[in-house]
Amino acid sequence: MYDTTIINIVVYAKSIHIYIEQIGNNKKVRHSSEKIFILNDSYSDELLHDYIKPFTEDTPYYYVVMLDASLEQGAIPTCDKHKMSLYAELSTAKYICIDNKWACYTSQLFLEEEMQLLGEIGCDLIYSPFVVLKNFYADKTKGEIALYVFVQEHSLTLAVFKENRLLYGEYIDTRFEISPEEEMQLTADRLEESKDMDSQDDSIDLDDIELDEDDLNLDDDFDNLESLEPIEDLGDIDSLEDEDNPELQLDESLDAISEKAEELSNEAKDIERTSEDFKRFTLIQQSLSRFYNDERFESDFIENLYVADAVQLTGDFKRYIQDEMFLNVYIRSIEPELEICHLAKEELGLI
Amino acid sequence: MKYSYITPRKKSLLTKEAVLILTFFSISFFLLFSTYAFLLFKEYRFQKELQSIYDKKAELKTSIANMKASIAFIEEEAALANKVYTTNSVLKDSIANLFDLVPDRITLSKAKILKNGLILYGITPNKDVYAYMLEAPLRSIFAKTHTSFYQLPNGWLKFVSTNYLDNEFEDFINED
Secondary structure, X not given: OOOEEEEEEEEOOOEEEEEEEEEOOOOOEEEEEEEEEEOXXXXXXXXXXXXXXXXXXXXXOEEEEEEOOOOOOEEEXXXXXXXXXXXXXXXXXXXXXXXXXXXXXXXXXXXXXXXXXXXXXXXXXXXXXXXXXXXXXXXXXXOOOEEEEXXXXXXXXXXXXXXXXXXXXXXXXXXXXXOHHHHHHHHHHHHHHHHHHHHHOOOOOHHHOOOOHHHOHHHHHHHHHHHOOOHHHHOOHHHHOOOOOHXXXXXXHHHHHHXXXXXXXXXXXXXXXXXXXXXXXXXXXXXXXXXXXXXXXOOOOOOXXXXXXXXXXXXXXXXXXXXXXXXXXXXXXXXXXXXXXXXXXXXXXXX | OOOOOOOOOOOOOOOXXXXXXXXXXXXXXXXXXXXXXXXXXXXXXXXXXXXXXHHHHHHHHHHHHHHHHHHHHHHHHHHHHHHHHHHHHHHHHHHHHHHHHOOOOOEEEEEEEOOOEXXXXXXXXXXXXXXXXXXXXXXXXOOEEEEEEEEOOOOOEEEEEEEEOOHHHHHHHHHO
């Protein structure tokens, strides 16, 4: 009689993505719509509620689904209550066991805060990014050991799966920037690790790999930026008055300025994206290092990295990983809203 | 497989507002029907009490009628008893007077007291004794007197004396 409406909400640092699917009695999608709310000064929760409310009023069978964005979340390679405390402090956390092999957890407090975002509309299902990652790469996680990374605008979800079993899981909020000292320490660690690996495996000549910052395109981009003329120098408006057709000259100059400004802006964005990708690469490297060094985790040599890309990573990211970590990188684009919608439909028996 | 941290809320066809309205109407209807049922019950009880009162009234009426009939019967009985007592007194006096009338020489064997007469059976030594000592008083009381004699083997006479009052005399007796 009534359609089932699934309202999928993914909260990012600067925006909220909403994807709504209306499913008929024959389990076919009758209608879908998307909306992105930018979290600027003009945003308020009322706007979000006003957008969702009509969908909730159409049918009593509506389900609000969210992707967990809590800072204090993670995944542990056991489902045994007695062993869980070895990996994480779960006294104030909520956890669920997956396949009776591993568990993902989140802070109960953050969970309640996330649910409060929707006020009266409430929330029906909250999924961990680890579950999304596992389902997104369900065809790969059954196989040999590999590192899986779910890259979102403000976070990285890292998991090592081997034969459908999680060996390691970490959630990193990338909004917390790495200080230069940490970066230096990281570089030193990397060098040390490289030496260790060199001593272990002679087939790879690590000395040939230059870790010098000059090797990174990031600096090239910065150089390009510096080579650009300052905006003030792009056009001397006063000099236009001396020409025969001052209005035409002015228009052309303005067009040139806007083109240059756009070019500059795009380049700045590219630089920013490259910088973010480098930061992600660094964090992945750190995380992998923790996995290898921590005796609590059953470690094995990882050759493949599968990336679920929700941010359109630059080519540099893949290059960093391949060059620095010697991993085979496979990247698949992911739309988290669609993934949690798929999970919700599976859980509600709508597939 | 459950992957969500939380369980979906139970979905119902009815919205919260509809549930509230239904609850309100349900309570209202319940109260209305309860009041109606209470009134029906009270009316039933009242009708039953009324019927009971009517029955009691009818019973009392019957009882009063029976009592009146009993009173009338008792009064009649009392009157009758009184009359019998009076009659008996009169009869007793009459019998006493009768036996006073009979002289010692005459023996009565049987006496029949009728409504308006007296029949005497007895034995007398002779007719003269009877005529002087018994017939004379009888003739003074009764209007008609007739006597029959039978000779006994021992020489005495068996007699049957039949005496009747005339109507006027009888009426006079009744008035008394």
